[in-house]
Amino acid sequence: MSEKVAIIAANGGMFDAYKVFNIATAAAASEKEVQIFFTFEGLNLIHKQGMHHLEMPAGKEHFAEGFEKANIPSIPELVEMAKELGVKFIACQMTMDVMGLTKEDFVDGIEVGGAVTFLEFAKDAAPTLTF
Amino acid sequence: MIQANQQLDAKGLACPMPIVKTKKAMNDIDEGHVLEVQATDKGSTADLQAWATTVGHQYLGTVEEGEVLYHYIRKGSDEPEVEKSFEHTVSLETIESREGLILDVREAAEYAFGHIEGAKSIPMGELEFRLEELDKEEEILVICRTGKRSDLAAQLLAKKGFKKVYNVLPGMNEWNGKKTKTL
Structure with missing residues (x-):
């Protein structure tokens, strides 16, 4: 059984963020080595300001109440939790160049890398997930 | 009331928090000891069972009282199997x-x-x-x-x-x- 879980975060909405960080923290809590590769809109999820203002899909805004009622942790809290559990964040260099972003725009402790960095980690990971 | 060595209050928390908290609590208890996890997340029964199996702990069972689920998990041991020495x-x-x-x-x-x-x-x-x-x-x-x-x-x-x-x-x-x- 593989001890690694590889995740690609390629979308930047609030639902995307929950999918990514719930699976990541659950996997890390199960003693898996976890890496998330943030690319294109996915970079939003670890952007210092952006992560506080993630949007719900159009027409689904009414779920906000459900999130509150079910006592769901906020995305910044889940990001902290993931980091604490040793989840490694890799921001895509190429997307950052395109969008004019630097490492300082993102939460502390991330690494910047290219596709090969992630592929190297993911080659023997199971599962590899894309959100 | 079932006796446990340690209690963890994870009531009101949603997935994946009960698992994350349980993992942390498990780090602090001795091998062979039992942790009681109190949770209201209905998915926690299946999750904790699967989690315990994955990481090598022993899921003992769950008792439901009203809204609260009481899960019992015994911490696994890394010790190698020792030769049993009692002859009878x-x-x-x-x-x-x-x-x-x-x-x-x-x-x-x-x-x-x-x-x-x-x-x-x-x-x-x-x-x-x-x-x-x-x-x-x-x-x-x-x-x-x-x-x-x-x-x-x-x-x-x-x-x-x-x-x-x-x-x-x-x-x-x-x-x-x-x-x-x-x-």
Whole structure:
């Protein structure tokens, strides 16, 4: 059984963020080595300001109440939790160049890398997930 | 009320928080000890079971009281299997035909979720302080989950002057007979 879980975060909405960080923290809590590769809109999820203002899909805004009622942790809290559990964040260099972003725009402790960095980690990971 | 070494309050928390909190709490308890996780997340029963199996802990069971789920997990051990050294053993299959007292030395929570009818519970860690509850002349059949703790318990009893002590092999994990619960 593989001890690694590889995740690609390629979308930047609030639902995307929950999918990514719930699976990541659950996997890390199960003693898996976890890496998330943030690319294109996915970079939003670890952007210092952006992560506080993630949007719900159009027409689904009414779920906000459900999130509150079910006592769901906020995305910044889940990001902290993931980091604490040793989840490694890799921001895509190429997307950052395109969008004019630097490492300082993102939460502390991330690494910047290219596709090969992630592929190297993911080659023997199971599962590899894309959100 | 089932006895546990440590309690964790994860009530009101949604997935994946009960798992994350349980993992952290498990780091702080001793191997072989039992953690009680209190949760209201209905998915936590299936999640904790799967989690425990993945990381090598023993899921004992869940009790539901009103809205709250009480899960019991025993911390697994990294220790390699040691040679069992107590020479007097009896086979699990023959245990029901014997007259002696079945002494179950697993943790109280393990016993609560399923034991052989009539077995007496004294967890291994308490045994040396509770010897006066046992009769030195009576036959005592010591059982645990795999035979490892009962091996140590049988050695202890023999050393303390108990005359007819046997380690039951294998242990409760191979027991297919009727199990009694005391929840």
